[in-house]
Amino acid sequence: MxxxxxxxxxxxxxxxxxxxxxxxVLRVTEPVDLAYQMQALALELERRRRFPLLLFxxxxxxxxxxxxxxxxxxRGLGFALGAEEAELHEEYARRLKDHVKPVVLDRPPFPVxxxxxxxxxxxxxxxxxxxxxxxxxxxxxxxxxxRDPASAVGTAGYHRFQVKGRDRMGVSLHSRRRMFDYxxxxxxxxxxxxxxxxxxxxxxxxxxSLSYPPPEVSKFEVVGGLxxxxxxxxxxxxxxxxxxxxxxxxxEGEILASAREPEGPFGEFTGYFSRRSTDHVFVARAIVLRxxxxxxxxxxxxxxxxxxxxxxxxxxxxxxxxxxxxxxVRAVHVPTSGGASFTAYVxxxxxxxxxxxxxxxxxxxxxxYLKLVVVVDEDIDxxxxxxxxxAIATRAQADRDLVVINGSLGAILDPSASPxxxxxKLGIDATRGQASAEKLVMAPEQMTWARQLVDRLTRG
Numbered sequence: 057m058x059x060x061x062x063x064x065x066x067x068x069x070x071x072x073x074x075x076x077x078x079x080x081v082l083r084v085t086e087p088v089d090l091a092y093q094m095q096a097l098a099l100e101l102e103r104r105r106r107f108p109l110l111l112f113x114x115x116x117x118x119x120x121x122x123x124x125x126x127x128x129x130x131r132g133l134g135f136a137l138g139a140e141e142a143e144l145h146e147e148y149a150r151r152l153k154d155h156v157k158p159v160v161l162d163r164p165p166f167p168v169x170x171x172x173x174x175x176x177x178x179x180x181x182x183x184x185x186x187x188x189x190x191x192x193x194x195x196x197x198x199x200x201x202x203r204d205p206a207s208a209v210g211t212a213g214y215h216r217f218q219v220k221g222r223d224r225m226g227v228s229l230h231s232r233r234r235m236f237d238y239x240x241x242x243x244x245x246x247x248x249x250x251x252x253x254x255x256x257x258x259x260x261x262x263x264x265s266l267s268y269p270p271p272e273v274s275k276f277e278v279v280g281g282l283x284x285x286x287x288x289x290x291x292x293x294x295x296x297x298x299x300x301x302x303x304x305x306x307x308e309g310e311i312l313a314s315a316r317e318p319e320g321p322f323g324e325f326t327g328y329f330s331r332r333s334t335d336h337v338f339v340a341r342a343i344v345l346r347x348x349x350x351x352x353x354x355x356x357x358x359x360x361x362x363x364x365x366x367x368x369x370x371x372x373x374x375x376x377x378x379x380x381x382x383x384x385v386r387a388v389h390v391p392t393s394g395g396a397s398f399t400a401y402v403x404x405x406x407x408x409x410x411x412x413x414x415x416x417x418x419x420x421x422x423x424x425y426l427k428l429v430v431v432v433d434e435d436i437d438x439x440x441x442x443x444x445x446x447a448i449a450t451r452a453q454a455d456r457d458l459v460v461i462n463g464s465l466g467a468i469l470d471p472s473a474s475p476x477x478x479x480x481k482l483g484i485d486a487t488r489g490q491a492s493a494e495k496l497v498m499a500p501e502q503m504t505w506a507r508q509l510v511d512r513l514t515r516g
Contacts, residue, residue, distance in 0.1 A: 256304020
């Protein structure tokens with residue numbers, strides 16, 4: 057297997073990232089329980105502002121290791137795209153507009169073991185339970201792959217799967233996007249929706265699968281654009297689908313037509329347990345594993361592994377949308393403090409009166425999950441929330457600079473939304489407008505001197 061052949065392999069990514077950034081891959085040899093302990097470690101590391109990849113090599117009751125925190129840091133996501141961390145936003149936004157069709161390999165890049173019939177046992181996989189209060193063990197890193205029954209266009213997206221038996225899982229399609237529509241069309245025709253769940257994937261595949269391309273474009277074409285080469289697929293063993301060729305584990309099966317069972321609760325990106333679910337049912341036909349397979353987990357709740365990829369995607373989508381209509385957008389930040397879904401900060405240099413409020417309307421049109429948008433001047437660092445709050449405090453007036461939209465489409469998982477997912481949205485124009493007050497700014501050469509002095513004083 058050449059280095060080029062393995063460019064889409066999670067294991068090759070982990071090895072290369074560890075070599076480039078020693079200390080950013082933490083191999084945990086201490087024994088850990090499937091219930092809560094992996095999540096607890098990720099949360100403690102986050103509290104210390106550390107976001108290494110985690111490879112749990114000693115999971116009690118299982119020989120299979122668990123890889124987690126694969127998409128928890130901007131440094132790691134930048135490395136996955138071959139871009140510097142500081143260039144991640146620009147590079148990601150640029151590549152999202154490129155689409156490269158995938159290729160289907162004649163054979164998998166490695167031997168696979170296919171467990172079928174009575175050998176299917178989801179309990180043989182090290183599936184974690186993340187929080188006390190979760191409905192049970194959950195697959196959180198399962199990329200669901202299916203094909204539109206009408207157009208045959210494929211899609212892929214992350215959904216939560218609650219393990220309920222040897223071959224049965226509850227799944228929620230609550231985003232109500234492509235996969236939800238595919239299942240409805242199959243169900244209307246009286247058929248179950250054939251699908252496959254891929255685990256253990258290169259981070260670029262995860263980033264591309266979170267995108268929103270036009271309906272006629274497969275998300276795997278977006279992945280190809282991000283990678284700068286065709287995404288490699290392989291044919292599934294028991295369903296008529298193509299799946300990521302380098303996946304560690306593929307669970308093949310179907311979402312049943314006209315079957316609903318309670319699913320949840322689950323600790324969601326909102327920071328709350330969610331009992332809202334579409335209550336669909338997935339039945340596994342086969343579990344397909346590569347040799348010495350890794351199980352991938354994404355820490356749940358507000359953990360960066362869960363929400364940072366969403367933030368980076370929305371930053372890129374917002375940036376691309378704004379730059380089509382506004383000439384001087386400087387930066388976009390979707391903070392994880394807002395669940396990476398509800399809040400966006402935009403800095404820009406206004407060239408015409410009213411441009412900031414126009415930007416607010418454009419941003420709300422990018423994603424219906426967004427409910428707070430703040431637009432600031434180019435001298436504000438949108439990645440420093442204290443700077444954004446200072447701009448709101450000193451440049452915005454409530455009777456002049458607020459934009460409120462009532463009864464708008466929102467996120468059904470938002471606990472403050474209506475049962476139908478309706479929400480109110482707030483935009484804040486925190487730009488100077490006509491104000492002439494001059495901001496305090498230190499000379500750059502003095503800040504350079506101060507940084508160097510602090511480095512010397514704190515070294516060792």
